[in-house]
Amino acid sequence: MSPTGPKRPKLVADKRYSKTKPAAKKPARRKSRKPATKRTTRRTSPNRPKGILGWPIFLIGWVFRLIWRLTWKSAVVVTLLVAGAVFYFASTIPDLNALLDGRAKGSVTILDRYGAVYAWRGxxxxxxxxxxxxxxxxxxxxxxxxxxxxxxxxxxxxxxxxxxxxxxxxxxxxxxxxxxxxxxxxxxxxxxxxxxxxxxxxxxxxxxxxxxxxxxxxxxxxxxxxxxxxxxxxxxxxxxxxxxxxxxxxxxxxxxxxxxxxxxxxxxxxxxxxxxxxxxxxxxxxxxxxxxxxxxxxxxxxxxxxxxxxxxxxxxxxxxxxxxxxxxxxxxxxxxxQAGGYFADWIMGDLPAFLTRKTTEDVIIKTTLDPRIQTAAEEAMSEIFATKVSAGSEAEAAIVVMSSDGAVRGMVGGRETKVTGAFNRATQAKRQTGSAFKPFVYAAALDMGYRWDDFILDEPYCVNVPGSGEWCPKNYTRKHYGNVSLTEALARSLNIPAVKVAEDVGLEAVRSVASMFGIESDLAAGPALALGASESTLLETTGAFAGILNGGSAVIPYGLTELSLVGESDPLMTQTGGIGERVISQQAAQQLVYMMSRVVEAGTGSRAKIDGLEIAGKTGTTNSSRDAWFIGFTAEYVMGVWMGYDDNTPLKGVTGGGLPAEMWREAMVRIQSELVPTPLPMIRPGSAPQFDGRLITSDGRVIQGQGQGNRPQGGQNVGQAVEDALIGVLRSIFGKN
Missing domain, CATH: 1.10.3810.10 (Biosynthetic peptidoglycan transglycosylase-like)
Known part of the structure; x- marks a missing residue:
């Protein structure tokens, strides 16, 4: 049934929209206000513990997750740092060739006389x-x-x-x-x-x-x-x-x-x-x-x-x-x-440091060392100490072998031979020479006109030494032998004749001759000079004896023949010989060699004798036997031997004519085994000297029969000798040149 009363409009869709579009309105300004609290529904996390028993598992997992996060983040940081450091170092590393030689100093290679390497330094x-x-x-x-x-x-x-x-x-x-x-x-x-x-x-x-x-x-x-x-x-x-x-x-x-x-x-x-x-x-x-x-x-x-x-x-x-x-x-x-350690150390110390000890270059040094002679010297020393020296003895020895021109062929500076940088008793130890100095007394006398067959009276003798009083030398045997020739006096190593001759020719002349032969150590000023009171090294003294062998000319011992740098064709240094100026006449030298040969043939050095080989030499023993020497030579080589203690303890029952002479012989037998014996350069008198009434008295005068005679003339006169002595003094002040 239809409704009653006024008619109602129809409710249709068109009514919801306006036919004309309304003007746009500005949005209204929102008023700030506290947002309303929303109620949200809480969702349960899948990792959240369920119940009381789930909490331990949750905590363990959380810790592991935290550690993992920290670990990978730290690993990333460390990796980046390491990578940065690696690339930084890689950028600073030099090229390959620059890294192959990192030595702070250079090397020294030492060759023997034949060109073979025997030592290395640096x-x-x-x-x-x-x-x-x-x-x-x-x-x-x-x-x-x-x-x-x-x-x-x-x-x-x-x-x-x-x-x-x-x-x-x-x-x-x-x-x-x-x-x-x-x-x-x-x-x-x-x-x-x-x-x-x-x-x-x-x-x-x-x-x-x-x-x-x-x-x-x-x-x-x-x-x-x-x-x-x-x-x-x-x-x-x-x-x-x-x-x-x-x-x-x-x-x-x-x-x-x-x-x-x-x-x-x-x-x-x-x-x-x-x-x-x-x-x-x-x-x-x-x-x-x-x-x-x-x-x-x-x-x-x-x-x-x-x-x-x-x-x-x-x-x-x-x-x-x-x-x-x-x-x-x-x-x-x-x-x-490992031979030649002492020799190599001597070479290194004798040359400029910038070419040896502090070199920044690679250096090659050719030397005079003969490996066969070096081995002979080392074996001889070992043999004597093994067979003739008591076990436990701390006595030491040294040996130097050289040619007559001063070229050193072998050197042993102590009983321990396989060493580097050890104390070298051949070059560093200065010891009193004892009677080994006497040849230089007779060298001065012979050069001033004395002869090998002159006689001198061996008798009690005293001399007044200024500042010290009276000094009375004694022979080793405490005996006197009357009229003896200079040859016999040297062969028996008589002290009184040596002092008399030195006083007669003048101590300054003796000092000058010894110095010119190469003994550069301070020489004693008094008459004890004649008996070897001065100190010298074995190398110096052996070099001085080489001067006697070569006819009277001084030598400078040397070991280097050539020094060059690796890669260079021309050597920096060369040396071909060490012979210097003449010291005594050749006639005097030949007489002295003969006199020294009698030391070995019939005197204190007889233990050095080798059948079929001419040898000349001289023994030396100092006070209380603190030092024992034997220095001798053949026509080819001069060899010096010293024995003693480093602390100057006296040797027991050892003289220069004992173990040093035997050691010399052991070495020389080995050295000469491959050589043809050669005669010594000396005079060859037909007979031993005969006393004819002419002799040197206590006061230095030469008398003949009942009247005073004239000193026999030889290589020089007295005036020339005095002049040489003066020149020697000047050389000692201003240098040899």
Missing amino acids: DQRGRTITTETASPHLTHAIIASEDKRFYGHLGLSPRGIASAIRINLSEGRGPLSGHGGSTLTQQVAKLLCLGVPFDPNEWKNEAAYEADCRQGSLRRKIKEAVYALALETKFSKDEILTIYLNRAYLGAGSHGFDAAAQRYFSIPASELNPAQAAMLAGMLPKPSVYAPTANLKRSQDRAATVLRLMNEQGYLSDAETAQFQANPATLSTAAKA
Whole structure:
């Protein structure tokens, strides 16, 4: 039914919209008001613990998630820092060639008279070698013993480090003490001192610098690891190994494997066989301990271990391993002998330091040393001490052998012959010469006109010494022999005749002759000069005797013949002889040689006699037998021998005519064994001198029969002798030139 009342409008859709679009209204400004709190429905997290028992699991998981987040973030930071450090170090590392020679000083190679190497000084470096030019056995030995995974890692070996820590802890050391687990790359980093060069202004010495390079602190290990990674970034594996081959220290001053191969085996590194390569590689952990020159057996045992490692890693077959273990490497002749250490030290000390001890260049020195003569001297000393000196004796000895022109052929400065840098008693010890000085007294007399057959009265004799009073010399035997010839006086080493002759010719003349012959030490001023109260070295005195042998001309002992730098064709220094100016006439020298030959034939030096060989010489024994000398010569060589104690303790029952003369003979027999005997340059009188009534009296006068005679004339007159004495004084003041 239809509704009643007024008609209602229809409710249709059109009514909801206006036909005309209304003007846009600005949005009403919102009133700030506190938002109404909404009620939200809390959803339960899947990681949230459910119940009381879920809390422990939740906490553990949360801790692990936190640790993971911190770990990967820290790892990212550390990786970035390490990468930055690696690339920084890699950018500062020099080119390969600049890294192959890291020595702070140069080397000195010393050759004998025939050109063979017998000694090395300074830091030795051989020729540059690479993995291609070195013996393959050498690279195999190094890798097998030092880093068998070298070609597979990136510079670090976590397995090696862990193994080293385990071994160190099991042996009771700290984790970083002892075994380091270092790879070859890390060892190269140490050799390069992590890129820090040696600065003499910063370090006390080179040893302190090297000790700092090898410290094992944790900080240092970390820096070393980073530097190793930088090396791997900069160089190939073969280049890293090349640096190692050229810089590793292998004892005896040898830096690099080529220098070591030359030092121990006298061959280049390219020619090493497996046994030799294993011996060198075995030295790497402790060069001073495993060096074959220190202990050959220990070095060979270590090499056998390296050969076994090479076999296990496939570098050697079982047969090869057995062969080279059964036939281990041995030292070369020069390395085995270790001869000439005193000679080499003398050369090094006698030349300018900038060419030897402090050289920055590689120097080669050719010397006068004769290895056969050097060996003969060393063997003679060992023989005498082994057979004729009581066990436990601390007596010492020294030997010098030279040619008549002063070229030193052999030198032994003490009983211990295989030494370097030891006290050299041949060149450094100044000792009283005793009667070994007497030939210079007679040299002055003969040059002033005395003759070998003049006679002198051996009688009680005293002389007044200004400032000291009366001095009365005595003969060694405490006896007097009456009228004796000068030849007999020298042969018997009589003291009173020697003092009389010195007083007669003038002490200044004797001093001048000795000085001109090469005895440069301070000579005594009083009459005791004639009896050897002055001190001198064995080298000086032996050189002075060489002047007598060569006919009366002074010599300067020398050992260098040529000095040159490696790579230079022209030598820097040369020397061909040491003969200087004439001191006495040749006639006087020939008479003196004859007189000295009688010392050996019928006098105090008879123990030095060798059948079929002409020898001249003189014995010398100082007060209380503190020093015993024998210096003698053949036509070819002059040799001086000294015995005594370093602290001047008197020798027991030893005189110059005893053990020193026997030692001289032992050495000379060996030296002359390959030589044809040659006559001495001396006069040859038909008979012994006969006393004819002419003699030198106590007051120095020469009398003949019942009246005073004239002194026989010889090479000079008295006026000339006085002039020479004056010249000698002037030379002592202003120098020899």
